[in-house]
Amino acid sequence: MYEDILYYAIDYGLSQGAAYVEARYHKNRGSEVVIRNGAVVGAGVMSKEGVGVRVIYDGALAFSSTTDLTREGVRRAVDKAISLARSSKPLIKWEHALSEERVGKAKYEVVIKENFEDVPLEDKIKIMVGLWSELPKVLKEAKLVSLFEAYIESIEEKTLVTSDGAHVVSRIPRIFYEANIVLSQSQRGTLQRFIEFGGSGGYEVFRSWRIEDQLREEIRSIEPVLLKGVEPPKEPIDVVVGSEVVGLIVHESAGHPMEADRIWGREAAQAGESYVKPEMLGRERIGNENATVIDDPAVPGSYGFYLYDDEGVPARPRYIYYKGLINEPLHNRWSAAVFGTKSNAAARAMDFASEPLVRMANTYLEPGDRTFEELIEDIELGIYVKSYMEWNIDDIRWGQRYVGLESYMIRKGELAEPVLYPALEFTTKSFYSSIVAKGKELRFYTGTCGKGEPAQGVPVWFGGPDVRLSKMRVGVAPR
Amino acid sequence: MKEFLLELAKLTVEKGKGLGYDDIVAKVVNTDEAMVKVANSQLTVAQSWRIIKLELYLAKDRRIVLIETPIKDKKDVSQVLSNIGNYIKSVKESEMYAPLPEPSGKPLDELIDPKVIDSMYQSPEAAAEMVSAAHSEGAEKTAGTLTLAVERKALATSAGAEFYEEGTSVEAYLRAFHRDNSGHWAYGSRVLDLNALREVGRKAAYYAKLSTNVVDVPPGRYDAVLSPLVVGNLMDLVANTASAFAVLAGFSMFMKFKRGDLVASEKFSLIDDPLEKVLPGSTGFDDEGIATKTKPIIKEGRFENLLHNSKTAAVMKTESTGNAGIIMPQPWNVIIPGGDYSEEEMIKEIKNGLLVVNNWYTRLQNYVEGIFSTVTRDAVYRISNGEIVGVVRRLRIADTFPNLLKNIAGLSKNLYDVKWWEVRIPSRIPYILVKNINFTKPTV
Numbered sequence: 058m059y060e061d062i063l064y065y066a067i068d069y070g071l072s073q074g075a076a077y078v079e080a081r082y083h084k085n086r087g088s089e090v091v092i093r094n095g096a097v098v099g100a101g102v103m104s105k106e107g108v109g110v111r112v113i114y115d116g117a118l119a120f121s122s123t124t125d126l127t128r129e130g131v132r133r134a135v136d137k138a139i140s141l142a143r144s145s146k147p148l149i150k151w152e153h154a155l156s157e158e159r160v161g162k163a164k165y166e167v168v169i170k171e172n173f174e175d176v177p178l179e180d181k182i183k184i185m186v187g188l189w190s191e192l193p194k195v196l197k198e199a200k201l202v203s204l205f206e207a208y209i210e211s212i213e214e215k216t217l218v219t220s221d222g223a224h225v226v227s228r229i230p231r232i233f234y235e236a237n238i239v240l241s242q243s244q245r246g247t248l249q250r251f252i253e254f255g256g257s258g259g260y261e262v263f264r265s266w267r268i269e270d271q272l273r274e275e276i277r278s279i280e281p282v283l284l285k286g287v288e289p290p291k292e293p294i295d296v297v298v299g300s301e302v303v304g305l306i307v308h309e310s311a312g313h314p315m316e317a318d319r320i321w322g323r324e325a326a327q328a329g330e331s332y333v334k335p336e337m338l339g340r341e342r343i344g345n346e347n348a349t350v351i352d353d354p355a356v357p358g359s360y361g362f363y364l365y366d367d368e369g370v371p372a373r374p375r376y377i378y379y380k381g382l383i384n385e386p387l388h389n390r391w392s393a394a395v396f397g398t399k400s401n402a403a404a405r406a407m408d409f410a411s412e413p414l415v416r417m418a419n420t421y422l423e424p425g426d427r428t429f430e431e432l433i434e435d436i437e438l439g440i441y442v443k444s445y446m447e448w449n450i451d452d453i454r455w456g457q458r459y460v461g462l463e464s465y466m467i468r469k470g471e472l473a474e475p476v477l478y479p480a481l482e483f484t485t486k487s488f489y490s491s492i493v494a495k496g497k498e499l500r501f502y503t504g505t506c507g508k509g510e511p512a513q514g515v516p517v518w519f520g521g522p523d524v525r526l527s528k529m530r531v532g533v534a535p536r
Numbered sequence: 537m538k539e540f541l542l543e544l545a546k547l548t549v550e551k552g553k554g555l556g557y558d559d560i561v562a563k564v565v566n567t568d569e570a571m572v573k574v575a576n577s578q579l580t581v582a583q584s585w586r587i588i589k590l591e592l593y594l595a596k597d598r599r600i601v602l603i604e605t606p607i608k609d610k611k612d613v614s615q616v617l618s619n620i621g622n623y624i625k626s627v628k629e630s631e632m633y634a635p636l637p638e639p640s641g642k643p644l645d646e647l648i649d650p651k652v653i654d655s656m657y658q659s660p661e662a663a664a665e666m667v668s669a670a671h672s673e674g675a676e677k678t679a680g681t682l683t684l685a686v687e688r689k690a691l692a693t694s695a696g697a698e699f700y701e702e703g704t705s706v707e708a709y710l711r712a713f714h715r716d717n718s719g720h721w722a723y724g725s726r727v728l729d730l731n732a733l734r735e736v737g738r739k740a741a742y743y744a745k746l747s748t749n750v751v752d753v754p755p756g757r758y759d760a761v762l763s764p765l766v767v768g769n770l771m772d773l774v775a776n777t778a779s780a781f782a783v784l785a786g787f788s789m790f791m792k793f794k795r796g797d798l799v800a801s802e803k804f805s806l807i808d809d810p811l812e813k814v815l816p817g818s819t820g821f822d823d824e825g826i827a828t829k830t831k832p833i834i835k836e837g838r839f840e841n842l843l844h845n846s847k848t849a850a851v852m853k854t855e856s857t858g859n860a861g862i863i864m865p866q867p868w869n870v871i872i873p874g875g876d877y878s879e880e881e882m883i884k885e886i887k888n889g890l891l892v893v894n895n896w897y898t899r900l901q902n903y904v905e906g907i908f909s910t911v912t913r914d915a916v917y918r919i920s921n922g923e924i925v926g927v928v929r930r931l932r933i934a935d936t937f938p939n940l941l942k943n944i945a946g947l948s949k950n951l952y953d954v955k956w957w958e959v960r961i962p963s964r965i966p967y968i969l970v971k972n973i974n975f976t977k978p979t980v
Binding site for chain 1: 570571573575576577578579583585587588599600601602603604605606607620623624627628629660664677680681709710711720784785786787791896897901902903905907908930935939957976977979
């Protein structure tokens with residue numbers, strides 16, 4: 058789409074003296090319905106469409122974008138990028154370059170089984186509106202005081218052309234649902250759960266989630282935490298971390314610190330640096346044999362799905378940590394050139410107005426061989442943290458905290474009373490060195506990962522199995 | 537550009553009326569923006585954007601649809617409207633529908649600094665001033681950005697509003713590294729002031745090297761001085777959760793409070809001030825065409841105002857505060873009035889505590905209860921008997937907003953205009969002295 062103006066941008070940029078020109082037509086369109094407490098707030102229709110141009114000129118890397126999809130419009134964008142590059146001289150110490158790659162000439166799309174528009178909006182709304190009256194039926198004492206829902210269907214279409222031969226056309230439909238749930242009980246206060254679902258595909262993906270059943274089960278499970286949750290013990294105990302929390306942990310403490318641009322320092326003033334230094338790659342260990350973390354853009358149906366990245370490089374799985382070794386960082390062509398290596402197709406741009414950055418796609422801890430019962434059967438005293446609300450990690454991706462929401466004591470090998478707000482606070486090394494057993498079931502969870510300036514949010518999955526850790530001290534969130 | 541944008545907005549309203557919509561708001565926005573990004577003391581990328589987009593609100597029989605789309609010319613208007621006709625019929629009636637208010641907005645003038653526009657595509661040179669200042673102050677490496685922008689917006693509504701406003705903005709921040717420490721500072725304004733940019737560099741470097749004596753601090757409760765960067769990050773969150781929509785959606789600690797409740801120290805006020813022209817959130821009209829006004833969210837410790845548009849105001853049976861967002865009311869500029877401390881006096885006041893230069897990644901366990909944690913970044917300095925005695929590696933503040941607000945013991949006289957990656961609302965804020973705040977760190 059708009060291939061003529063994309064090739065015009067390439068030719069024009071080269072004619073002006075650029076060493077590299079990349080032009081990406083990028084359209085994100087979608088619609089959204091917002092529901093509050095069983096009533097419609099409103100609907101939204103969003104479209105972002107334009108061309109992003111990136112050049113390397115006189116050793117400087119510059120990006121410009123425009124919504125003006127004419128020859129004149131993209132010419133102006135190229136001129137602006139070159140103008141910015143020219144004036145960058147006072148801040149250039151070495152010349153920027155991109156790694157040489159076998160870039161793709163390809164066209165692909167995620168096949169939809171059930172078109173969004175074939176399902177009446179009224180039917181979609183009916184499911185969400187009905188939850189407000191249905192969900193309280195499973196509650197014993199607490200009240201459902203707030204249920205905020207948003208449903209989004211979207212299609213991302215791109216045509217990427219580069220001066221070194223890439224030509225990649227893609228179309229990825231996605232679907233997303235989120236709910237904010239607040240339960241209240243007069244003596245115990247409130248409990249909040251925020252939950253998201255996302256994937257690539259058509260409406261069939263939404264059907265597969267069975268959100269009515271999932272939210273009903275969610276509410277049934279968290280009510281006892283509000284009503285009867287106890288503080289965790291103060292002494293060190295065995296900890297079993299649920300796959301939802303494991304997925305977040307590997308996203309934060311494996312995926313992010315292994316973004317090569319961050320290792321170099323490109324995000325130092327924003328999302329931060331990394332505990333990983335270039336000399337540690339392929340040499341130092343961060344965990345034990347159980348610590349294998351993979352990022353794979355091509356997981357079918359995933360929220361982070363793609364087959365070619367936004368620099369035209371074909372996607373493949375990246376073994377970020379391999380059996381405890383700090384193994385393979387995520388690269389785009391810029392970071393690959395800086396590190397003297399090849400890109401592994403991690404370049405992603407949120408929209409036409411965004412430069413391609415090193416990003417995760419679908420990150421997960423490799424599963425093991427245990428059932429859940431086998432993970433906990435010999436724990437005398439422990440805790441199982443199944444889900445979370447609060448989390449954060451420092452800017453070198455070392456010290457991190459996850460506060461449990463649905464959590465239980467483990468007593469004599471069985472789940473026991475609920476626990477209120479247990480806080481796990483550990484370092485990256487202590488987590489990956491403490492994994493003593495892994496469940497065999499791999500589950501994925503949905504997120505929107507933020508990075509860059511201006512901040513770019515890109516769809517990702519993160520996941521893993523349930524994991525048992527060796528004994529550690531568990532804190533508690535202040536109330 | 538003014539005539540072009542206004543014409544598109546008015547045409548959209550006119551055509552919408554012709555198609556039988558009950559309410560129409562058309563906001564046409566043109567943004568020209570250039571950003572220079574620096575890391576390891578050198579330019580990593582220079583970026584620029586030129587965007588013209590239409591934000592359109594349509595209501596028909598109490599059904600609401602919002603549209604956001606790029607727009608080039610008049611032809612696009614008909615295209616957008618023709619695509620939405622059937623869609624809106626399938627949307628259910630909105631529980632929050634309220635008729636559009638009569639326009640009362642008064643566009644602000646003098647929001648443009650010509651230097652911003654003139655320098656836009658030479659911004660690397662201005663960024664170099666900021667970087668050089670940090671290195672002159674002793675920084676060994678730096679990272680940050682300088683963003684220059686001009687935004688022009690035209691608003692037309694079916695209730696009769698026809699407003700236009702344009703303003704420039706400058707956002708600058710720098711992180712300076714010295715040995716294993718770092719400092720950070722930021723600046724947000726409508727005015728390009730090279731001295732202010734140099735000051736960003738100098739302060740970032742100053743905070744990177746206040747002490748090189750690394751000390752260990754056990755987790756626990758401490759008195760602390762929070763820099764304007766930290767205060768800005770945390771109070772942005774408080775201001776955002778004062779949006780009445782956040783209350784309606786279950787994302788606000790103000791769900792538990794009513795007007796007049798004591799929610800903070802009486803020394804503390806939090807004001808939304810859209811009329812402070814130097815701060816880049818300033819505007820004379822909101823997205824419904826209502827005049828904006830200055831109002832306290834918290835005044836001398838007491839909860840005073842949620843932020844409303846006409847829809848949330850109708851649900852809560854009150855009046856708009858001129859903070860539309862069509863669906864979500866939003867704060868424009870955050871101002872926290874200063875107190876009577878100098879920054880040195882704040883540190884002298886602390887027997888056993890910490891100076892927190894910067895933070896990020898604030899997340900909540902429960903918005904209603906205000907249970908949160910946030911991670912310190914850059915240097916945290918140990919204060920003992922009124923003196924800085926060492927630097928502490930990364931700690932985490934883990935507490936509740938009600939506790940934090942009530943434990944505010946003092947505010948600095950000097951205020952700072954701040955905006956950066958973790959302070960998104962333009963803010964004018966002091967240092968804050970807070971007592972007995974909970975700090976944690978990894979247990980393993």
